Amino acid sequence: MTKSEIFENICRKKSFLCIGLDTDVRKIPSFLCNDIFAFNKAIIDATADLCVAYKPNLAFYESEGLRGWEALEQTVNYIRTNYPEQFIIADAKRGDIGNTADMYAHVFFEKMPFDALTVAPYMGEDSVVPFLEFQNKWVILLALTSNSGAEDFQFFENKNGNFLFEEVIIKSLKWGNTDNMMYVVGATNAEMLSRIRKIVPHHFLLVPGVGAQGGSLQEVAKYGINSQCGLLVNSSRQILYADNGKNFAAAARANAVEIQKEMEDLLKDKNLI
Amino acid sequence: MTKSEIFENICRKKSFLCIGLDTDVRKIPSFLCNDIFAFNKAIIDATADLCVAYKPNLAFYESEGLRGWEALEQTVNYIRTNYPEQFIIADAKRGDIGNTADMYAHVFFEKMPFDALTVAPYMGEDSVVPFLEFQNKWVILLALTSNSGAEDFQFFENKNGNFLFEEVIIKSLKWGNTDNMMYVVGATNAEMLSRIRKIVPHHFLLVPGVGAQGGSLQEVAKYGINSQCGLLVNSSRQILYADNGKNFAAAARANAVEIQKEMEDLLKDKNLI
Numbered sequence: 136m137t138k139s140e141i142f143e144n145i146c147r148k149k150s151f152l153c154i155g156l157d158t159d160v161r162k163i164p165s166f167l168c169n170d171i172f173a174f175n176k177a178i179i180d181a182t183a184d185l186c187v188a189y190k191p192n193l194a195f196y197e198s199e200g201l202r203g204w205e206a207l208e209q210t211v212n213y214i215r216t217n218y219p220e221q222f223i224i225a226d227a228k229r230g231d232i233g234n235t236a237d238m239y240a241h242v243f244f245e246k247m248p249f250d251a252l253t254v255a256p257y258m259g260e261d262s263v264v265p266f267l268e269f270q271n272k273w274v275i276l277l278a279l280t281s282n283s284g285a286e287d288f289q290f291f292e293n294k295n296g297n298f299l300f301e302e303v304i305i306k307s308l309k310w311g312n313t314d315n316m317m318y319v320v321g322a323t324n325a326e327m328l329s330r331i332r333k334i335v336p337h338h339f340l341l342v343p344g345v346g347a348q349g350g351s352l353q354e355v356a357k358y359g360i361n362s363q364c365g366l367l368v369n370s371s372r373q374i375l376y377a378d379n380g381k382n383f384a385a386a387a388r389a390n391a392v393e394i395q396k397e398m399e400d401l402l403k404d405k406n407l408i
Numbered sequence: 409m410t411k412s413e414i415f416e417n418i419c420r421k422k423s424f425l426c427i428g429l430d431t432d433v434r435k436i437p438s439f440l441c442n443d444i445f446a447f448n449k450a451i452i453d454a455t456a457d458l459c460v461a462y463k464p465n466l467a468f469y470e471s472e473g474l475r476g477w478e479a480l481e482q483t484v485n486y487i488r489t490n491y492p493e494q495f496i497i498a499d500a501k502r503g504d505i506g507n508t509a510d511m512y513a514h515v516f517f518e519k520m521p522f523d524a525l526t527v528a529p530y531m532g533e534d535s536v537v538p539f540l541e542f543q544n545k546w547v548i549l550l551a552l553t554s555n556s557g558a559e560d561f562q563f564f565e566n567k568n569g570n571f572l573f574e575e576v577i578i579k580s581l582k583w584g585n586t587d588n589m590m591y592v593v594g595a596t597n598a599e600m601l602s603r604i605r606k607i608v609p610h611h612f613l614l615v616p617g618v619g620a621q622g623g624s625l626q627e628v629a630k631y632g633i634n635s636q637c638g639l640l641v642n643s644s645r646q647i648l649y650a651d652n653g654k655n656f657a658a659a660a661r662a663n664a665v666e667i668q669k670e671m672e673d674l675l676k677d678k679n680l681i
Contacts, residue, residue: 255501
């Protein structure tokens, strides 16, 4: 999917919502009998008109072994077939040496129809560039994450006052461009979002941490929005686990509608729609 | 497995070899008809008396989808059942927020009988500590890797002249100890290995990069060996793909014997055996 297509979807749907399919079998309604795909399908059908992206976090699927992988494949194929406009992100946080990165690229971009993959930067260039060689596919590089441990190393500072997460962005600009690379920037640190926008004014940012983790959508939009929106804001638990009974999909939709409405207002404020 | 047990195995086998089961279906002998487990089993049976650890790199298994995961489970169970003294490392390079890390810990330490898991440090403390809560299980944290991209961020330097990989080790010393944490330190930079030994004189280090990637076993031992050996040196391609025909397992053994002999001499030089 191209950057213009993502922006067109945002304008059409009046939403820059990404729904994180962090499907935890322990939290889905009991009447579904642990059927991960059935849960995902219901959530997707209830929300697809309100969001522009879905992001399964692979840990939730891998932790279920073979049936987890099957559910992941079913989910991704279901989205691709029924909602072809959706941008599908494999939240894999992979990062390994070249030949291994090639293999992961083959799995996520060829065997499965993902549009993008999250990648951890620690191992550097040769762990990232193999993913950039696929037409219309994207790397979403971890820069500043939304968890408490982000403080430990991402704020490691060099003598010029640059933080590691800034160095990650600056260096990676030589590897990719605005059409094949995005960055993960947590919503929990809006001030840093503003610093990041100065380095990458035109890139899309994938923003987790709104909602359950405490980040504010208003703040994220204030510091992060650009002329093509440039934001995919993720929400997972708030939507997936809105209700634990028969009504779960309608409750998920209601919460997604609330977020979409807020996003619509923000897009109007910025004259993007 | 405890640290003393690892050292006892090293003394008994006169080897600190770890064999990387980076099994690439494109490279295994054709008469095996892409049977990953059959290949692994033959390699394991041919080498188990010469090494103290096996390390499947998960990318190679995940890239084969469901049958890859099945082969991984079969392989780990086979080693655990037939060679219970082996230290089994899941080379997963995972690193994700707390609840996700919990899930991975459950998969690799409970569902599958791995002893250790490699973890990427970028997301900090809460992406690492969930793995440390399992008795006699280990985190092997990426510090200085052996690939060319290691230069990109791992050598990011603060105003005190500390590199990021040193900061990773220093900070993580508050999370784990010599009985539940090791570090990945590539063989391709022996000088840095000596700097790392000053910070963690008593920890075990997992050392990739000897052989195919150009690192020297002599140099690694010179700078890295401690009073309990403190090294697991990994070799993958040199052993796995020693021969591409009917004779592949015997050829793998021959190469492993060569490495084991060199290790035996080094252990004797240091008066450890």
